[in-house]
Structures are given as structure tokens and as C-alpha cells.
Amino acid sequence: xxxxxxxxxxxxxxxxxxxxxxxxxxxxxxxxxxxxxxxxxxxxxxxxxxxxxxxxxxxxxxxxxxxxxxxxxxxxxxxxxxxxxxxxxxxxxxxxxxxxxxxxxxxxxxxxxxxxxxxxxxxxxxxxxxxxxxxxxxxxxxxxxxxxxxxxxxxxxxxxxxxxxxxxxxxxxxxxxxxxxxxxxxxxxxxxxxxxxxxxxxxxxxxxxxxxxxxxxxxxxxxxxxxxxxxxxxxx
Amino acid sequence: xxxxxxxxxxxxxxxxxxxxxxxxxxxxxxxxxxxxxxxxxxxxxxxxxxxxxxxxxxxxxxxxxxxxxxxxxxxxxxxxxxxxxxxxxxxxxxxxxxxxxxxxxxxxxxxxxxxxxxxxxxxxxxxxxxxxxxxxxxxxxxxxxxxxxxxxxxxxxxxxxxxxxxxxxxxxxxxxxxxxxxxxxxxxxxxxxxxxxxxxxxxxxxxxxxxxxxxxxxxxxxxxxxxxxxxxxxxxxxxxxxxxxxxxxxxxxxxxxxxxxxxxxxxxxxxxxxxx
Amino acid sequence: xxxxxxxxxxxxxxxxxxxxxxxxxxxxxxxxxxxxxxxxxxxxxxxxxxxxxxxxxxxxxxxxxxxxxxxxxxxxxxxxxxxxxxxxxxxxxxxxxxxxxxxxxxxxxxxxxxxxxxxxxxxxxxxxxxxxxxxxxxxxxxxxxxxxxxxxxxxxxxxxxxxxxxxxxxxxxxxxxxxxxxxxxxxxxxxxxxxxxxxxxxxxxxxxxxxxxxxxxxxxxxxxxxxxxxxxxxxxxxxxxxx
Numbered sequence: 001x002x003x004x005x006x007x008x009x010x011x012x013x014x015x016x017x018x019x020x021x022x023x024x025x026x027x028x029x030x031x032x033x034x035x036x037x038x039x040x041x042x043x044x045x046x047x048x049x050x051x052x053x054x055x056x057x058x059x060x061x062x063x064x065x066x067x068x069x070x071x072x073x074x075x076x077x078x079x080x081x082x083x084x085x086x087x088x089x090x091x092x093x094x095x096x097x098x099x100x101x102x103x104x105x106x107x108x109x110x111x112x113x114x115x116x117x118x119x120x121x122x123x124x125x126x127x128x129x130x131x132x133x134x135x136x137x138x139x140x141x142x143x144x145x146x147x148x149x150x151x152x153x154x155x156x157x158x159x160x161x162x163x164x165x166x167x168x169x170x171x172x173x174x175x176x177x178x179x180x181x182x183x184x185x186x187x188x189x190x191x192x193x194x195x196x197x198x199x200x201x202x203x204x205x206x207x208x209x210x211x212x213x214x215x216x217x218x219x220x221x222x223x224x225x226x227x228x229x230x231x232x233x234x235x236x
Numbered sequence: 237x238x239x240x241x242x243x244x245x246x247x248x249x250x251x252x253x254x255x256x257x258x259x260x261x262x263x264x265x266x267x268x269x270x271x272x273x274x275x276x277x278x279x280x281x282x283x284x285x286x287x288x289x290x291x292x293x294x295x296x297x298x299x300x301x302x303x304x305x306x307x308x309x310x311x312x313x314x315x316x317x318x319x320x321x322x323x324x325x326x327x328x329x330x331x332x333x334x335x336x337x338x339x340x341x342x343x344x345x346x347x348x349x350x351x352x353x354x355x356x357x358x359x360x361x362x363x364x365x366x367x368x369x370x371x372x373x374x375x376x377x378x379x380x381x382x383x384x385x386x387x388x389x390x391x392x393x394x395x396x397x398x399x400x401x402x403x404x405x406x407x408x409x410x411x412x413x414x415x416x417x418x419x420x421x422x423x424x425x426x427x428x429x430x431x432x433x434x435x436x437x438x439x440x441x442x443x444x445x446x447x448x449x450x451x452x453x454x455x456x457x458x459x460x461x462x463x464x465x466x467x468x469x470x471x472x473x474x475x476x477x478x479x480x481x482x483x484x485x486x487x488x489x490x491x492x493x494x495x496x497x498x499x500x501x502x503x504x505x506x507x508x509x510x511x512x
Numbered sequence: 513x514x515x516x517x518x519x520x521x522x523x524x525x526x527x528x529x530x531x532x533x534x535x536x537x538x539x540x541x542x543x544x545x546x547x548x549x550x551x552x553x554x555x556x557x558x559x560x561x562x563x564x565x566x567x568x569x570x571x572x573x574x575x576x577x578x579x580x581x582x583x584x585x586x587x588x589x590x591x592x593x594x595x596x597x598x599x600x601x602x603x604x605x606x607x608x609x610x611x612x613x614x615x616x617x618x619x620x621x622x623x624x625x626x627x628x629x630x631x632x633x634x635x636x637x638x639x640x641x642x643x644x645x646x647x648x649x650x651x652x653x654x655x656x657x658x659x660x661x662x663x664x665x666x667x668x669x670x671x672x673x674x675x676x677x678x679x680x681x682x683x684x685x686x687x688x689x690x691x692x693x694x695x696x697x698x699x700x701x702x703x704x705x706x707x708x709x710x711x712x713x714x715x716x717x718x719x720x721x722x723x724x725x726x727x728x729x730x731x732x733x734x735x736x737x738x739x740x741x742x743x744x745x746x747x748x749x750x751x752x753x754x755x
Contacts, residue, residue: 009562010262011682016282017282018282021282021283021284033520052557054673061576064746067716067720068712068716070673070719071673071677071715071719071720072677072712072715073677073679073680073690073691073715074677074679074680075680075681075683076680076691076694076708076711076712076715078707079691080705080708080709080712082314083317083698083704083705084704084705084708085709086318086321086323087321087705090321090322110307116418129489134519167607170564173574175579177462177576177720179680180576180579181578183578184311184406185314186309186311186682188623189285190283191576191578191579194278195582196409198582198586198587199407199409199410199412199413199586200409202413202436202438202590203590204582204587204589204590205583205587205588205590206584208579208582208586208587209583210581212575212579212583214569215574215575215576215579216571216575219574219575220574298571303560316702317702317704320702320717338703347568359616383687384695384696384699385699404688404692404696406684410586413586413589413590414589414686417589417590417595418595419589419604419605419606
């Protein structure tokens with residue numbers, strides 16, 4: 001512990017300073033959050049379609065998924081994935097006759113965790129958006145002779161995304177925040193670096209303060225971007 | 237990871253293993269797992285490089301074995317499952333050899349031994365007890381911190397559970413912070429982190445409490461520190477032991493222990509393993 | 513996992529349920545009070561009070577709860593002057609620290625819920641009450657609050673579930689609630705997946721019961737003519753689950 005070093009020295013760029021690891025950590029945070037978010041929104045859309053679809057069993061399965069993921073703390077989802085995926089994958093591979101070691105690293109687990117959680121929330125956002133579309137429209141495109149898939153793609157989906165945008169913004173902010181929990185499985189994202197730096201330098205307050213400011217800026221910038229996107233998508 | 241997964245999928249798709257025979261000629265690299273947050277056994281520089289007594293020793297062993305080694309940092313709590321699943325070939329980093337662990341896993345010979353000690357603020361006046369029962373009496377009712385999954389936690393569960401409030405920490409650094417902050421009346425860990433802590437300006441007010449707690453009095457604490465492996469890695473274990481024997485005889489382990497700990501913690505060569 | 517281990521794991525987990533529930537039970541009322549204060553301050557005539565309230569809500573909603581917990585627990589304890597102040601009585605204890613951090617966080621989110629509820633109160637109803645000659649205090653408690661509570665309840669139910677899940681973060685500062693005990697049991701028994709699946713099932717059960725109770729309450733508070741709804745109330749979800 002180097003309690004004697006000044007904050008400037010601690011933050012210096014180079015082998016002994018923490019600026020570079022912090023920046024790398026931020027990169028990992030953003031990469032993990034955005035990758036998981038994009039996959040999660042995709043999966044969430046599929047889940048929403050399943051919930052709205054005609055097949056009762058598929059809809060029930062999609063609803064059960066949402067209930068389970070929303071009912072369990074994200075920290076636990078992460079632990080389960082972290083300790084469970086290796087074994088599960090190897091068990092499956094073993095069934096195919098592959099007995100080697102398959103590793104799922106912390107980053108992949110992180111992306112998976114963000115994906116699973118944001119999928120469950122975004123599916124609800126999409127479903128809510130679908131409910132706001134006036135029923136008359138479904139009849140209108142049927143009257144125009146559009147087949148249901150074409151109608152879905154051309155009429156309903158663009159509107160669903162527009163109505164879903166504010167909710168999807170919330171899911172993105174949630175994804176950023178969820179990445180902080182990945183520090184418990186020592187993925188070297190921002191929170192992990194901050195914790196390490198705070199403990200080894202004996203300046204935890206300073207480093208957690210830095211983290212708070214960085215997340216605040218990240219969230220504020222994201223909200224702005226989503227508001228701007230909303231404005232652009234508003235027609236008329 | 238992605239490459240491995242893709243490789244696996246390809247192998248599955250073709251229904252045959254493509255990589256088998258070519259890799260057999262050159263021995264695969266040894267994958268070493270270590271904590272990276274357990275000074276001075278295994279720690280990490282801001283640049284992200286692993287360093288410490290066990291890292292240096294393992295590098296020497298790899299040199300002797302003429303094998304390539306790759307180190308990966310992972311917190312202790314996830315290490316044993318990862319070893320069992322095959323992520324690592326060996327774990328190093330101040331891991332005590334205990335009967336319980338030997339039931340499931342295998343150890344190299346012991347190469348170092350350090351007692352565990354309580355540490356507390358000097359102002360608490362807990363130091364100077366000559367024997368454990370005396371110290372135990374003084375600790376009753378106190379709040380004591382310990383790193384989870386360590387021998388120290390084992391000791392707490394065996395000797396003090398119910399009489400003190402036990403707090404579990406994920407790593408030594410957090411334990412240090414709370415001891416310094418005064419949230420803990422005392423903390424228990426291997427002697428080495430306390431030496432590191434009391435050597436800093438922040439740690440001036442902390443002292444290491446006597447007596448030393450070790451294998452002689454509490455035989456579940458283990459005969460020292462070794463590398464931890466799966467039971468099926470006999471070949472690697474033998475090679476590792478041979479290298480350790482040589483390093484012990486040449487005084488290399490003593491040399492690096494003096495560098496990292498300030499004194500000699502190496503154990504003598506095990507005659508059952510190294511011969512006379 | 514053999515029978516004996518399973519039994520031991522279950523007993524220890526059962527004991528930890530109470531810690532989890534206690535954390536949530538201590539956090540929610542405190543958070544509610546903070547939210548009420550913030551809501552009141554945001555509607556205040558004093559600019560400074562308004563600014564403080566807005567800053568509080570923004571700051572705590574824009575930063576992850578884990579950061580807030582760590583700042584409060586490990587961050588503040590580095591200052592010697594603070595350790596000598598009376599605040600240390602609270603900050604010294606991990607459980608109290610967790611409650612304070614989580615209350616501050618849920619307070620900020622609940623303030624938003626309250627604002628939403630108040631915004632949903634029709635202006636006409638308030639004016640009508642005033643026209644009847646009710647005092648401002650009576651208008652508040654007989655008209656505004658009952659309507660706002662009903663409007664805000666779905667969102668607040670959500671907040672309660674989120675807070676319950678957030679208690680799992682207390683394990684990172686040595687509080688031995690469900691997740692903390694699970695981590696300890698895992699390192700002792702090596703039965704990682706089994707232990708975590710049991711804990712997940714416990715959380716799920718608690719949350720399901722909570723949601724059912726809250727739905728029943730919502731239904732009771734809904735006036736008869738509004739009751740059989742064609743679709744569920746749009747929940748102002750706070751997806752920022754437990755973070």
C-alpha cells in the first residue's frame with residue numbers, strides 16, 4: 001500500500017499510475033454493456049413476439065422466463081452463469097464425445113448476464129409498446145390486403161420501436177449499471193479496477209468518487225442520446 | 237475463449253477431432269491459476285502483471301521443467317471449481333496443505349510454511365499473550381474479520397464460532413481497510429499480509445498478536461503451503477516436485493523468500509519425495 | 513450433494529432469509545421518508561431546496577447502487593475525522609451502512625414514483641375540492657394523496673421488489689444475508705450450482721408472494737367501476753433492477 005503517494009502520482013499515465021487501467025476498464029464496461037444490450041434487445045424482441053403470438057405454450061415459456069429473471073437478483077444470475085456455464089457446456093459437449101476443457105471467460109459471462117437480464121426487461125417494453133398501437137391499424141393493413149408478416153414488418157414494427165424507445169433507453173442504463181456487478185467475478189471492468197486501485201493505494205473514497213462521476217456522465221450522455229433519437233423518430 | 241468455442245463447434249461439426257495428434261508432440265503449456273490479491277504470495281502491478289513470491293517460484297519451476305507456463309489471475313473463491321473443471325493445471329498462491337483438501341485434490345510437496353496470526357490495533361492492548369487460551373479469552377465478544385475460504389476462516393469456525401462476531405471478506409485488502417477503519421477489533425490471516433501491512437505508514441497503529449498459530453498446535457491447519465492440483469495430474473505433480481527439490485537444495489527458495497518476506501519461510505526438502 | 517449437506521445448507525439459508533427481509537424492511541420505510549422529503553422539496557418555493565432535491569434524485573438514479581454502497585462503506589471510512597464523529601456509530605456497522613445506502617437509492621427512485629403519482633391527479637378534482645371550501649391540508653389528505661397513491665402503487669410495487677433484490681448487494685460489504693451465506697456455503701461444500709439454485713428459488717418465492725400481495729392491494733384500492741380492466745395497468749417499470 002502506497003499511502004504516501006499523492007493523488008497526481010496515483011493517477012499518472014504509465015506503469016505506476018492508474019489512469020490507463022481505469023480507461024481500459026471503462027472500455028470493458030462499455031463493450032460488455034453494449035454487446036449484451038444489443039443481443040438482449042434482439043432476444044427481448046423475439047420473446048415479445050412469443051408472448052403475443054398464438055401458441056400458448058411458447059407464450060407461457062416466454063412469460064416464465066421473464067418472471068424468473070426478474071424475480072432473482074442480478075448478482076445471483078451472474079454467479080450462476082459464472083459457476084454454472086463451464087460445467088453445463090462441458091456436460092453438453094461430453095454428450096457429443098468431446099471431453100476437453102471448454103472455458104467461458106468472465107467477459108463472455110458478463111455479456112451473457114447483461115443479455116439475459118436486458119432481454120427480460122426489453123420484452124416487457126416491446127409488449128407495452130405493442131399494446132399502445134391502436135387496434136384499428138391491424139384491421140387497416142388487413143383491409144389493404146397486406147399479408148400478416150408484411151404488415152407486421154411495415155406497419156407495426158416501426159411503430160413498436162418508436163413507442164418502445166424511452167423504455168429501451170431505461171434498459172440501456174440498466175445494462176451499464178449491471179456491469180458494475182461483474183466486478184464480483186473479477187471481470188476487469190471499471191468497478192473492478194476502481195476497487196483494486198482504491199484498496200491497493202489506500203484511497204478508496206477518491207477512486208469510488210471517480211467511478212461515481214464516470215457512471216453519472218455515461219448515464220447522462222446516454223439519456224441525452226435517447227431523447228435525441230426519440231425526437232428524430234417523431235414524425236409530422 | 238471464442239476461438240476455443242469455435243474450435244469445439246468445428247470439431248463437433250466434422251465429427252472428428254482435428255487438433256489431437258499434432259499437439260501431442262510438444263507438451264502443452266502449464267496453466268497456472270493464482271489469486272493476484274494476496275500479498276506477498278501473489279499480487280498484481282497497476283500494469284496488470286502478476287508478481288509475488290509464488291509467481292517467481294512458479295516461473296523458476298517452469299524453467300526447470302522446461303515447460304511453458306501461463307498465469308491467470310482469479311479470486312480464490314472460484315479457483316477450486318475452476319481447477320476441478322480443468323481450467324487450470326495447478327493453483328499457487330499461499331495455499332495451505334490440509335487433509336480436507338487432500339481428500340479431493342492433490343498437492344505438491346510443501347515449499348513454505350508460515351503461521352497464521354491475529355492482528356489488532358496497538359491501542360486495543362491485546363498483544364503479549366503467551367498462549368492461545370489466554371488470547372482466546374481476551375477475544376471473546378469481539379468482532380473479528382477473516383478472508384473467506386481460507387485456513388483462517390477454518391480456524392475461526394473451529395475455535396471461536398459463537399463466542400465472537402465473525403465477518404467474512406472477499407480479499408485481504410478489504411479486510412485491511414476495515415481493520416484500519418476500526419470496524420474490526422481484530423483480524424486473522426497468514427503472518428505475511430500483516431508484515432506487509434504493519435510496514436506501511438497507514439498500518440503503523442496495527443500490531444501482530446502473539447502467539448503464532450500453526451500446525452503443531454492445530455493440526456488441521458496443515459503442514460505448509462503447496463501447489464494444488466487435480467488427482468489425475470500425476471505427471472505434472474512429479475515434475476513439479478523434482479524441480480522443487482532442486483530449488484530447495486540450491487537455496488533458491490530461501491533467496492526469493494527473503495526477498496518477498498524479509499526472512500526465510502522455505503521448508504526443508506521432503507525426503508520421501510526428494511530422496512536423502 | 514448428500515442428504516446431510518442439503519439439510520445443513522437449507523438450515524443456514526433459512527436463517528439468512530430473515531436478514532434479507534430485515535434489510536428490506538428497514539430500507540423501505542426510510543427510503544419512503546426520504547422520497548417524501550425530496551418530493552416536498554421539489555415542490556418548494558425555495559430555489560435552494562428545489563436544487564438540492566433535484567441533485568439528490570439525479571445523482572442517485574444515475575449511479576450504480578454498488579458504487580453508492582462502496583463509497584459509503586469503504587470510501588468514507590478512510591477519513592479519520594469521520595471515524596471520530598457520531599456518524600461513525602451508524603457507518604461502523606455493515607448492516608446499518610447497507611440500509612443507509614439502499615435507502616438513499618430507493619428514496620431517489622421512489623421520489624420519481626411519487627412525482628408520477630401526483631402528476632396523475634386530475635386538476636379538476638383538486639379544484640372541485642377547493643371550491644367546496646376544504647382547507648389546503650384537507651384537500652391534500654382527502655383528495656390528492658388518495659388518488660396519487662392509487663396511481664403510483666403499481667410503480668411502487670415494482671420498487672419494493674427491486675429493493676428486495678438489491679439486498680443481495682449487501683453481501684459485498686460482509687452482511688450475511690441470503691447471497692452472502694450462499695457464497696460461504698459454496699466455498700465450504702463445493703456444491704456451487706445446487707446452493708445457488710436453492711437461493712434463486714428462495715428469492716423467486718419471496719418475490720412471487722410479494723407481487724401477489726401487492727396486486728391484491730392494488731385491486732382493493734381500485735374503484736369498482738374501474739376494476740375489470742381489459743389490459744394491465746401500464747407499469748412505470750424501473751428496470752434498473754437492483755442496481
